[in-house]
Amino acid sequence: MNHRRRQLIISAGSAAAAAACGVPLSAQAQGAALNWPRGPVRIIVPNVPGGALDILARLLEADLSKMWRVPVVVEFKPGAGSITGTDFVAKSAPDGQTLGILAIGVLGIQPALRKDMPFDTLRDLSGTMLVVGNILMTASNSMPFNDLAGLIAYGRANKGKLSYATAGAGSSMHLAGEQLNLLTGIDMMHIPYKGAGGAYPDVIDGRVQLLIDPLFSSMPHVNAGKLKPIAVMGLKRDPAAPNIPAVGESIPDFDFASNLGIGLPRATPPEIIAKINADVNRVIRSEALAPRLRDMGLIVTGSTPEQFDAHMRRSLKTFADIVKNAKVTMN
Secondary structure, three states: OOHHHHHHHHHHHHHHHHHHHOHHHHHHHHHHHHOOOOOOEEEEEOOOOOOHHHHHHHHHHHHHHHHHOOOEEEEEOOOHHHHHHHHHHHOOOOOOOEEEEEEHHHHHHHHHHOOOOOOOHHHHEEEEEEEEEEEEEEEEOOOOOOOHHHHHHHHHHOOOOOEEEEOOOOOHHHHHHHHHHHHHOOOOEEEEOOOHHHHHHHHHOOOOOEEEEEHHHHHHHHHOOOEEEEEEOOOOOEOOEOOOOEHHHOOOOOOOEEEEEEEEEOOOOHHHHHHHHHHHHHHHOOOOOHHHHHHOOEEEOOOOHHHHHHHHHHHHHHHHHHHHHHOOOOO
16 A cells, blocks of 8 residues: 555544544534525514514514525514414524524513423523513503502502503513512503504503503603503613603512513524524624614613523523412413
């Protein structure tokens, strides 16, 4: 055997050994990221059109389409308090072509409320935190109160006569209302909708008295005089609406916020997850989009997939404790 042939045999053996160690697989995975996306990317909104998740998805749609040079299409799959659409994302093909807008509160609260969860958040989903926004309680203009103190006084004097709408059972908005019931002794009935889009007309017309929804999607109706603000459901006033008091000003430690993110199946190759994470973070922090998000009262956060996981672990424990102590049930 000549020297040249021996070198080829040794090189082939080294390649086989490298393959056994996973080197070509790594290169192949990197190639998968380089070849992504392979066609239109879907962003699943697990609620009906018109709510906070829809607004965020629409903002991402245009900028991500330009960045990825493929169509980015928003699809709506409402149901079961956003579980239907989120489950669709969790069980979609792990190729990075199907993403979902996530209501982080739902992912943290629902496991404490349901024994029939069709997916496991930590096992089945990876994701990125996008923005955090305060939650606002608003009231129909027909209500005789204009602030939190008035609401509490009216609720105590009129047990069973108040109801509040949210985008769905098991949402952070739902839990905020139930916690307010528990701490103040009022007895508001929860009216869950399949997304907040259908709730606004009912509250505006007075068929339901109150609405709890993200501040950024509520303020256009407040500014138009269709709803009156009662309180921000957090510790402090929101910089975008400094004249609206926060519940935390009168009830210590009352802090609920609407955390929104984007997710995809955890089985997706990590290189594709990393690329999507980096690109989405770049878009939400861009000069084009970041000011628009801030103007709507949203705080741009962004995160790594690892930070998303850590946040979810904390949320699962925190909300489980609240559900137990407040005896919250699905309704």
